[in-house]
Each structure stands twice: as C-alpha cells, then as structure tokens.
C-alpha cells in the first residue's frame with residue numbers, strides 16, 4: 279500500500295516539531311498540521327512567555343537592591359502594554375523560526391486542524407483526507423476549570439499574556455507549578471495577589487522543606503497565600519458588593535467606591551471555604567491541564583483513551599494501533615517540554631532508524647520559577663525515606679548578595695543520600711538561579727554520583743552552589 283506521507287504529525291508544539299524535523303532528516307516524507315500557532319504551549323502560551331514575565335517581574339526588587347549597592351535611582355512603573363507588545367513580537371519571531379526550521383527540513387505544513395479517520399488517514403479541517411504510514415499525535419493539553427459555580431468568569435494561564443491591562447488585584451486558585459509561578463510573577467509586577475490552595479502546602483509532591491521555604495519566601499514578598507482554602511462560589515460583582523469594603527482581603531484602602539474596569543469589566547465576587555467574601559479584578563485558575571484528545575477521532579481509530587482523556591501509549595510511545603504513536607502532554611506522562619522533545623526523538627529513533635528506544639523518565643531535573651526559585655532532581659526526603667534509609671545533608675542561609683542588600687531571603691541546598699549505596703537520591707535547591715544550578719547537579723545525580731563524589735569536587739568560591747560540595751555532616755538520618 280502506498281501512502282501520501284511516511285509520517286503525519288498532528289500538532290506543532292515542541293514535541294511534534296522536533297519529531298517531524300528529525301524524521302524528515304532520515305529521508306522520510308513528512309507533513310505536520312497545526313490548527314493554531316506553530317510552537318505550541320511552550321512557545322505561545324507557556325514556558326517562553328512565562329519566563330519573560332519572570333524576568334520582567336524580577337526588576338521590582340532590583341531597584342531596592344541597586345540602591346543598597348550604591349546606585350542612585352528612582353523606581354519606575356511597570357508598563358504592561360509596552361512589555362506585552364514586545365512579548366508578542368518576540369513570540370511571533372520564535373514562531374517564524376519554528377516554521378523556517380520545518381520548511382528547511384522539508385516538512386510540509388498544513389495550517390489546519392487534523393483528526394484521525396482511520397489508522398492511516400487524517401482528515402484536515404480544509405476537508406482534505408491524507409494518508410500516512412505512521413501518524414504521530416502531539417496535540418498537547420489545555421487548562422481545565424474546576425466545577426465551581428461561576429468558574430467561567432475566571433481566566434487561565436492562556437489568557438494572562440493577552441490582558442488589555444494588568445489587574446490591580448487577582449485571586450489565583452491552585453498550588454501547582456502554574457499557580458505558584460504566576461502568583462510570584464504578578465506580585466513582582468505590582469499586582470496584589472491572593473492565592474488559594476486547597477491542600478496543606480503548595481507544590482505537592484516536592485520536597486517538604488524546599489516547598490516550605492518557597493511558600494515562606496512568597497509570603498514574605500507579599501503573596502497572600504491561603505492554604506486549605508478553595509472557592510465555594512463566584513459571580514460578577516454588584517455595586518452592593520463594594521459598599522463598606524469589609525468583604526475581605528483584596529479591598530484596597532482608599533480605593534474609589536466604583537467597580538474596577540478590568541476582568542469581567544465589573545470585578546468578581548468570590549466566597550471562599552473559610553467564609554471570607556471578597557471582590558477581585560480577576561480570578562485565575564491554575565487547577566491542572568487536560569490532554570487534547572476531544573473530538574480527535576482517537577477512539578474510533580482504535581486508540582485507547584485513559585481516564586484523564588490521555589492517549590494511552592507504551593514505553594515506545596506507541597498506541598494500541600501500531601501505526602499511531604503519541605508524545606508529549608497528550609499522553610499525560612510528564613508534562614514538560616524537554617520530555618516531549620525526548621519522546622519525539624525516541625519515536626524517530628524507534629520508527630525511522632530501526633533502533634527501538636524507550637524514553638527514560640527517571641531523574642528528570644526541573645525548575646519552578648517562583649520567587650524564590652526552586653530546582654529539583656530525584657527523590658524528596660519524604661519519598662526517599664519510604665524507599666530506604668537515608669542521610670539528609672541540608673543547609674539554609676542568607677546568601678552574600680541578599681545579606682548586603684538587607685534582604686531576608688534565605689536559600690536552601692539539600693542532598694538526600696542513600697545510607698546503603700551512598701548515592702545522591704535527590705537534590706533540592708531554593709535560590710536565585712536554582713534552575714540553572716539543578717541542570718548541572720542533575721548530570722551528577724543522573725550519573726549515580728555518591729555523596730563522596732560530591733565531596734571530592736572542589737568548591738567554586740564564592741558561590742551559593744559551593745554548599746552542595748561542602749556539607750560535611752548529615753543533619754539527620756531517616
């Protein structure tokens with residue numbers, strides 16, 4: 279049987295684009311369909327614009343720091359429209375690069391939605407059917423709103439980059455990566471941020487000590503974090519809601535008794551599980567993401583779809599249909615760009631290079647771009663001690679740059695070490711640039727470095743990271 283293409287990729291995000299390019303480089307005839315903008319979540323409404331907003335928000339503290347270091351300067355105001363327009367110009371530039379790379383690799387691009395018709399056929403929204411020997415589903419995920427009365431008035435991380443104006447105050451719901459990162463970003467940009475998390479501590483699953491320090495740092499910088507708290511109901515605010523200003527947290531002193539002109543245009547009244555009522559300019563939900571499998575024709579083609587809507591795949595990213603593979607967030611394995619890229623490359627290695635390659639999902643380093651920032655690889659202390667006896671090496675201190683600037687921010691360096699093998703099972707860093715540091719520590723941990731290997735390494739002085747190789751005695755065993 280002959281096909282129009284050797285590979286048809288559905289979705290132009292990080293994973294899909296990489297797989298298409300690498301497959302085309304093997305001489306395969308490849309096409310890719312994208313219904314929105316090339317680059318996907320990471321480039322258009324995720325990692326890239328988020329990180330640029332992290333940079334923008336970091337400047338608010340730098341004015342104080344610069345003065346402490348002897349600079350004479352006045353604080354300026356953040357100009358959201360100016361930043362936003364530059365941000366979108368940058369995203370368009372990056373999108374252009376993605377297109378160019380695909381073009382240059384000989385991948386045919388369809389600016390259309392594609393759905394599965396059968397194991398070898400996709401139907402494009404243009405009405406055209408095309409056939410392929412292999413189909414790769416790389417459609418990513420999308421934010422989901424919780425089932426709360428009035429939740430549709432809220433925004434998600436998709437909307438935040440497009441706001442006409444910055445809200446004066448915002449309620450962020452959730453305690454994961456996205457909620458915590460945006461709480462810090464918006465706080466740094468001068469927005470009054472309230473964060474509700476339903477559990478006992480934000481960043482569930484990460485090392486307790488590390489996430490505790492992140493939460494403490496966030497609060498110290500001004501995020502009004504409420505744990506064990508959720509929204510009961512919300513609705514568009516009425517004039518009455520604003521009278522008296524005794525409703526709760528976000529009502530600012532001296533604020534004119536009129537409804538804010540942002541958000542829904544009226545403000546959003548929220549009742550919380552702790553009984554508090556308040557009006558916010560915006561409510562942002564960061565309550566998890568769902569795989570994009572709706573109306574894709576996956577089940578009809580024979581692909582198994584899991585409980586959360588994910589395309590179910592094996593270690594080689596192959597679905598129950600031998601010709602159909604899936605990678606990235608749509609498989610709901612590890613929702614990280616570099617992992618989707620790895621999965622895409624392993625798929626090409628397996629299918630187009632005859633070298634079956636499973637994706638290694640062990641010991642993935644990651645960073646949470648909160649303020650303070652956290653970098654982490656391997657097991658938390660809590661998970662490690664469930665597994666085996668461990669020694670904990672940990673230090674928390676005020677780094678010299680913050681001490682000089684009279685800032686209270688503390689950093690944390692922590693190693694979780696196996697008593698039996700001496701291997702470093704986990705490394706957790708809370709500090710400026712923790713993401714950069716954990717990338718490098720991640721190499722050592724992935725190589726199976728022992729505590730003694732860390733100790734043999736000479737410190738780089740004066741740095742914060744030198745503490746990782748100078749911690750002599752465990753603070754506890756567990």
Ligand code: NDP
Nearest residue numbers: 424452453454455456457477482564565566567613645646
């Ligand atoms: P997460 O799954 O990390 O967090 C979702 C949060 O929402 C949790 O705190 C969860 O609480 C809470 N939640 C879920 N349902 C409800 C509800 N009905 N009411 C109230 N709260 C609720 O998702 P995110 O959206 O933050 O991020 C998605 C993924 O994106 C992450 O897992 C990560 O892989 C990736 N990401 C990575 C980044 C990075 O590498 N820096 C940055 C941003 C995203 P509970 O804990 O109780 O379940």
